[in-house]
Amino acid sequence: MAVVTPPDFSEGTAGAGASRPAAVARLFATMAGESLVARIGWTILSVGLFVGLWELCWLVGWADPKLLPPPHIFLGSIAEQGKFFNTATRWQIGKSMADGPSAFESVMITVAATTMRVFVGLLIASVLAIGTGVLVRYYKLFDRLVLPTVTLLSPVSPIAWLPVAIFIFGIGNGPAIFMVVVALFFHMVLATITQIDGVSNNLINVARTMGATKRQIYGRVIVPAILPGMLAVLRMNLFGAWMVVLIAESTGVGYGMGQVIMLARNTFNPSLVFFTIAVIGVLGFAFDWLLRQAQRRILYWLPDQTEKLRAL
Amino acid sequence: MRSDRPIRFSSKDAVVCRGVGKTWAAGTRRAHEALRDIDLDIKPGEFVVFLGPSGCGKSTLLYLIAGLEDVTGGHVWSFGDRVETPSPQRSLIFQETSLFPWLTVWENVSFGLSIRGAGKEERRSVAKDALQRVGLTAAMDKRPDELSGGMRQRVAVARALAMRPKVLLMDEPFAALDVQTRARMQDFLLDVWRDSGASVLFVTHHIDEAVALADRVVVFTARPGRIKTIVPIDLPRPRNLFSADAEVLRIQLTNLLRDEVDRAFAEQEALASAL
Ligand SMILES: Nc1ncnc2c1ncn2[C@@H]1O[C@H](COP(=O)(O)OP(=O)(O)O)[C@@H](O)[C@H]1O
Ligand SMILES: [Mg+2]
Numbered sequence: 001m002a003v004v005t006p007p008d009f010s011e012g013t014a015g016a017g018a019s020r021p022a023a024v025a026r027l028f029a030t031m032a033g034e035s036l037v038a039r040i041g042w043t044i045l046s047v048g049l050f051v052g053l054w055e056l057c058w059l060v061g062w063a064d065p066k067l068l069p070p071p072h073i074f075l076g077s078i079a080e081q082g083k084f085f086n087t088a089t090r091w092q093i094g095k096s097m098a099d100g101p102s103a104f105e106s107v108m109i110t111v112a113a114t115t116m117r118v119f120v121g122l123l124i125a126s127v128l129a130i131g132t133g134v135l136v137r138y139y140k141l142f143d144r145l146v147l148p149t150v151t152l153l154s155p156v157s158p159i160a161w162l163p164v165a166i167f168i169f170g171i172g173n174g175p176a177i178f179m180v181v182v183a184l185f186f187h188m189v190l191a192t193i194t195q196i197d198g199v200s201n202n203l204i205n206v207a208r209t210m211g212a213t214k215r216q217i218y219g220r221v222i223v224p225a226i227l228p229g230m231l232a233v234l235r236m237n238l239f240g241a242w243m244v245v246l247i248a249e250s251t252g253v254g255y256g257m258g259q260v261i262m263l264a265r266n267t268f269n270p271s272l273v274f275f276t277i278a279v280i281g282v283l284g285f286a287f288d289w290l291l292r293q294a295q296r297r298i299l300y301w302l303p304d305q306t307e308k309l310r311a312l
Numbered sequence: 313m314r315s316d317r318p319i320r321f322s323s324k325d326a327v328v329c330r331g332v333g334k335t336w337a338a339g340t341r342r343a344h345e346a347l348r349d350i351d352l353d354i355k356p357g358e359f360v361v362f363l364g365p366s367g368c369g370k371s372t373l374l375y376l377i378a379g380l381e382d383v384t385g386g387h388v389w390s391f392g393d394r395v396e397t398p399s400p401q402r403s404l405i406f407q408e409t410s411l412f413p414w415l416t417v418w419e420n421v422s423f424g425l426s427i428r429g430a431g432k433e434e435r436r437s438v439a440k441d442a443l444q445r446v447g448l449t450a451a452m453d454k455r456p457d458e459l460s461g462g463m464r465q466r467v468a469v470a471r472a473l474a475m476r477p478k479v480l481l482m483d484e485p486f487a488a489l490d491v492q493t494r495a496r497m498q499d500f501l502l503d504v505w506r507d508s509g510a511s512v513l514f515v516t517h518h519i520d521e522a523v524a525l526a527d528r529v530v531v532f533t534a535r536p537g538r539i540k541t542i543v544p545i546d547l548p549r550p551r552n553l554f555s556a557d558a559e560v561l562r563i564q565l566t567n568l569l570r571d572e573v574d575r576a577f578a579e580q581e582a583l584a585s586a587l
Contacts, residue, residue, distance in 0.1 A: 202406045203412060205378075205380050205398075205404065205410075206406075206410050206412075206423075207427070208380060208398045209378055209399070209400065209402065209403055209404050210400055210423060210424035210427050211399070211400050211424065211428070216427055220423075220427075221412070224412070224414045225414075299414075
């Protein structure tokens with residue numbers, strides 16, 4: 001974002017040079033509260049505990065492997081399960097399961113398609129929502145014309161939009177992306193407005209006494225001031241987007257994780273369900289991590305509160 | 313009724329208030345009179361302290377003089393011009409830190425210049441200059457969260473000075489600092505004030521601070537704030553705050569303030585019991 005100009009070190013003054021190592025050191029300091037290795041260890045332990053419990057239930061016979069196949073079963077059959085991800089050719093006459101891409105390729109194609117829908121949807125929703133939120137506060141008329149409708153529509157469940165998505169966009173990427181956008185947009189507009197209203201009056205007044213115009217105040221004070229909150233909102237909504245995209249895909253899109261879940265349901269294949277859930281979990285986790293890294297880098301001025309809160 | 317009275321003032325005065333009043337949320341059921349009938353003249357280069365019980369409208373008056381809020385009665389002038397909007401000539405410094413956390417110290421200090429579109433070279437040199445005056449050139453490339461409370465307020469002062477204001481409005485700027493830091497900051501502020509030649513309007517509820525700093529102390533009544541009296545502080549500078557004269561002034565101000573604090577309390581209690 002243009003407003004958060006990182007210092008330019010090219011001029012080579014002694015003072016300016018000192019700042020980048022400091023920033024890097026801070027970044028590492030926040031990460032090194034626990035070392036990366038330790039955190040990976042804890043993650044593995046956390047998942048391992050859950051898996052272990054499940055396997056134990058299977059071992060003592062509480063978990064019927066036909067209904068709740070434990071990880072070693074549904075992960076053990078990855079090779080065959082992967083084939084089912086090739087949903088594109090499923091209904092085509094004259095094609096057997098053996099045709100088309102390999103199991104691994106099928107999984108990758110499916111994952112890529114779903115991820116793309118999530119990200120395009122999230123991107124469109126964020127840009128539209130932040131733009132709308134800022135305009136609502138910037139122009140009174142816009143506020144009066146738009147905000148009531150946004151508030152009215154925001155409690156509507158994404159499921160209710162599903163027919164609309166199909167009416168308008170038919171089948172393909174369109175309805176899935178539309179679903180993600182429509183599920184996130186209204187909340188994000190309201191979140192943006194809340195963030196704007198929370199900007200410290202002092203900061204705005206400082207800019208005003210320095211002769212900043214309304215536009216400059218929005219661009220140089222309000223937008224950077226709401227960035228931390230907006231990135232938090234984005235992170236929350238990343239999970240929302242993953243949930244909604246499955247619903248959309250399970251109905252009318254040729255391929256995608258939602259389709260695979262639907263297929264698993266129709267063919268009574270619990271292993272496939274759990275395998276897909278595992279893939280989604282890993283993806284969600286990975287993207288959340290990426291977003292957190294981005295957050296750290298963009299919001300370098302925020303101190304990390306995690307340890308402080310825990311030490312209370 | 314005010315308008316038919318001829319308004320006289322010197323257009324050279326840094327700030328002139330005539331019949332200034334402010335009612336918050338005027339015309340609604342929550343209307344709330346904060347200030348009434350303020351007449352005040354402040355000379356260029358004068359150091360004026362506002363003293364009064366909390367909630368009497370001192371901050372409100374600073375906001376009106378800064379042009380950040382509109383008066384609901386009377387008028388404010390600064391150097392002969394009506395105050396209607398904020399201006400870089402009149403810088404406001406707040407009690408809580410008001411530095412932009414996403415900018416470095418020098419970027420904060422030169423924020424006003426960047427608003428005007430000044431180039432980086434110019435901004436950095438102006439920032440350096442202003443930071444020199446508050447003794448913080450070494451912290452130029454730090455971020456606000458790396459500084460102590462006192463340092464942050466000095467940066468805020470530097471940011472105000474970088475605009476070369478003719479009037480410095482300070483709203484309890486040292487209230488959040490510990491006693492030792494505050495004493496140092498007062499000395500520092502007096503140096504800055506002498507160098508800059510600006511008028512300073514300084515809000516406090518500390519009588520010691522008023523006696524240490526002011527040419528004149530404006531004592532306010534409880535809400536709605538009016539000027540109760542103006543006490544000149546004719547102590548030679550640098551001041552010996554332990555002198556008998558200083559003690560007399562402190563006692564005088566304490567007595568003036570005590571009545572108003574009592575009244576403010578009584579009013580708040582009446583309000584609370586009416587609820
Ligand atoms: N923005 C505002 N809106 C409504 N009322 C306000 C606002 N700011 C201050 N007030 C009210 O005006 C009165 C004076 O407040 P203030 O000027 O902050 O007092 P002081 O700075 O002397 O403590 C208080 O009763 C306060 O509640
Ligand atoms: Mg105040």
